[in-house]
Amino acid sequence: MTKKNIIKFKRGKKMKTFLIGIAGGTASGKTTLARILKDSFQEDAIILKHDYYYYDRSHFKVEDEKINFDHPDSFETELLVKQLKKLKKGEAVQRPVYSYKTNERLAEKKRVNPAAIIIVEGILIFHYEILRKLFDLKIYVDTDADIRLLRRISRDIKERDRSFESVKRQYLSTVKPMHEKYVEPSKYYSDIIIPHGGLNEIANDLIIKKIKDHLRN
Ligand code: ADP
Ligand code: C5P
Structure with a gap:
């Protein structure tokens, strides 16, 4: 652990930052x-989703054939990297806010305060070397494709304003091929597969x- 990773937090406690990446389909x-x-570490942990950094596609x-939310170029990953580096130094950031309903990056921003445990999650986060280099622990959540598809259908209809036909078309045209091309191979870079x-x-x-062991040492 380098000296740079030891920063002073709100409650006056000195803590080492620990960056965790959680990837998976x-x-x-x-x-x-x-x-x-987050529930285990409460205010000592923050979560950043790579999805917050989607480019605006409003x-x-x-349904548009040209739209592909599962390709690595769909995200402003450089901004996430920049904000993670600031958080690691103990500085707060203003993260983007994204809507899955309108495929839009909203005008508002959300303040994120630094914390000892920084959790980043996203389907493609292990694809990019610049991101991989930042993580202290890389976890790949491995769940069978049929289970994931069933969950996705329910979730997208309930929470993301989609129809069954739209989920099905998107899954077959982009989600599944991009998973096979980019997400699944990135499992190789993980430290733990769940x-x-x-x-x-x-x-x-x-x-x-x-994580507790790391914070104690
Ligand atoms: P991801 O962030 O990888 O897209 P989520 O954790 O949001 O996945 O889970 C996707 C959906 O599946 C959510 O609706 C969630 O409630 C549900 N889900 C997650 N884990 C389980 C589980 N073990 N059993 C049943 N449903 C689950
Ligand atoms: O939560 P989850 O990991 O499933 O989020 C990533 C998925 O969100 C991608 O597979 C992508 O297809 C989908 N997505 C979408 N519409 C957007 C942005 C992302 O369906 N506007």
Whole structure:
């Protein structure tokens, strides 16, 4: 641990930053795991989604053949990297706010205060070397494609204003091919692969223990 990673936080405690990347296919359980970690470490942890950094595509409809939200070029990854570096130095950032309903980066921004544990989650975060280099722990949540698809259909209809036909078309035209081309191969870069993502209690407990050990040392 370098001296640079030791920063002073609000409550006056000196802490080492620990950056955790959580990757995996769509609806694999990344958000669920990130929330479990956040609940364990409370104000000592923050979550940043790579999805916050999607470029604005509000002029397109999801049905549009040209739109591909699963390609690495769809994200402003440089901005995420810049903001992570600031957080690691103990500085607050103004992160973008994104709407899946309108495919739009909203005008508002959200302040994120630095914390000892910085959790980043996204389907493609292990694809980029600039991001990989920042993580202290890289976790890949591995969930079977059929389970992920079923979860995605329910979630996108319920939470992202999509129809079954739209989810099906998008899954076959971009989500599945991009998963096979970019997401699945990025598993190679992970330190830990969690099977049956979401509520794998043993895996979650081991990860929490690893983070606690790191913070103690
Ligand atoms: P991701 O962030 O990888 O897209 P989420 O954690 O948001 O995945 O999970 C996708 C959907 O599947 C959500 O609606 C979530 O509630 C549900 N889900 C996650 N884990 C489980 C699980 N173990 N069992 C059933 N549903 C789950
Ligand atoms: O939460 P999850 O990891 O599933 O989020 C990533 C998925 O969100 C991608 O597979 C992408 O297809 C989808 N997405 C979308 N519409 C957007 C932005 C992302 O369907 N506007």
